[in-house]
Amino acid sequence: MFEARVFVTLKKAILDPQGKAVKSGLLALGYDRVEDVRVGKYLMLTLRTTDRLEAEKEVREMCDRLLANPVIEDYTFELREVAP
Amino acid sequence: MFEARVFVTLKKAILDPQGKAVKSGLLALGYDRVEDVRVGKYLMLTLRTTDRLEAEKEVREMCDRLLANPVIEDYTFELREVAP
Numbered sequence: 787m788f789e790a791r792v793f794v795t796l797k798k799a800i801l802d803p804q805g806k807a808v809k810s811g812l813l814a815l816g817y818d819r820v821e822d823v824r825v826g827k828y829l830m831l832t833l834r835t836t837d838r839l840e841a842e843k844e845v846r847e848m849c850d851r852l853l854a855n856p857v858i859e860d861y862t863f864e865l866r867e868v869a870p
Numbered sequence: 871m872f873e874a875r876v877f878v879t880l881k882k883a884i885l886d887p888q889g890k891a892v893k894s895g896l897l898a899l900g901y902d903r904v905e906d907v908r909v910g911k912y913l914m915l916t917l918r919t920t921d922r923l924e925a926e927k928e929v930r931e932m933c934d935r936l937l938a939n940p941v942i943e944d945y946t947f948e949l950r951e952v953a954p
Contacts, residue, residue: 787905793912808913811936817928821871821916828877828912829892832905844901852895 787870788833788841792863794854795826829853832868841865871954872917872925876947878938879910913937916952925949 796802804825812820831848833841845863854861880886888909896904915932917925929947938945 795912795914805913808937812932815932815935817932819918819928820932821918822914823916824914826912826914828879828910829889830879830906830908830910832907834903834905844903848896848899848901848904851899853892 787868788835788838788865789868790829790831790833790841790845790863790865792829792831792845792849792853792861793826794829794849794859794861795824797858797860800858826859827853836867838865838867871952872919872922872949873952874913874915874917874925874929874947874949876913876915876929876933876937876945877910878913878933878943878945879908881942881944884942910943911937920951922949922951 802824805823808825809820809823831845833844835841842865849861849863850856886908889907892909893904893907915929917928919925926949929949933945933947934940
């Protein structure tokens with residue numbers, strides 16, 4: 787089995803209102819060292835395969851087709867083998 | 871400067887409707903090796919400090935007070951030093 791950790795974030799050029807809101811919340815709580823906040827999606831997928839290359843290919847396809855919006859989002863992912 | 875990558879996920883016992891929806895979407899696209907999907911929040915914080923211990927303490931506090939709901943969510947985070 788493989789576990790994929792997928793990180794979907796807004797492209798740098800895209801305004802991040804959620805990030806702005808979280809930043810002002812943190813500043814209001816007194817955390818004035820906070821320079822910037824970006825908010826994104828974090829997905830953990832469990833895949834029934836023992837073939838790393840196959841897992842990698844499928845996760846990339848899933849991101850391109852469903853998990854990330856290519857117009858406004860970037861994605862990265864990490865794969866690790868886990869016990870069934 | 872430090873960058874914190876914060877991962878906020880629903881506790882295992884909590885139903886994850888978003889995860890269920892993404893899973894059925896992936897199965898409908900033919901990715902039938904997908905066993906499970908969990909969806910969470912991913913936050914990238916940039917902190918104006920050069921003190922790792924201070925950064926760690928503040929990120930933990932921010933998670934406890936604002937970024938994660940302790941009743942239904944767990945969080946983990948990673949810290950790395952970045953150029954100013």
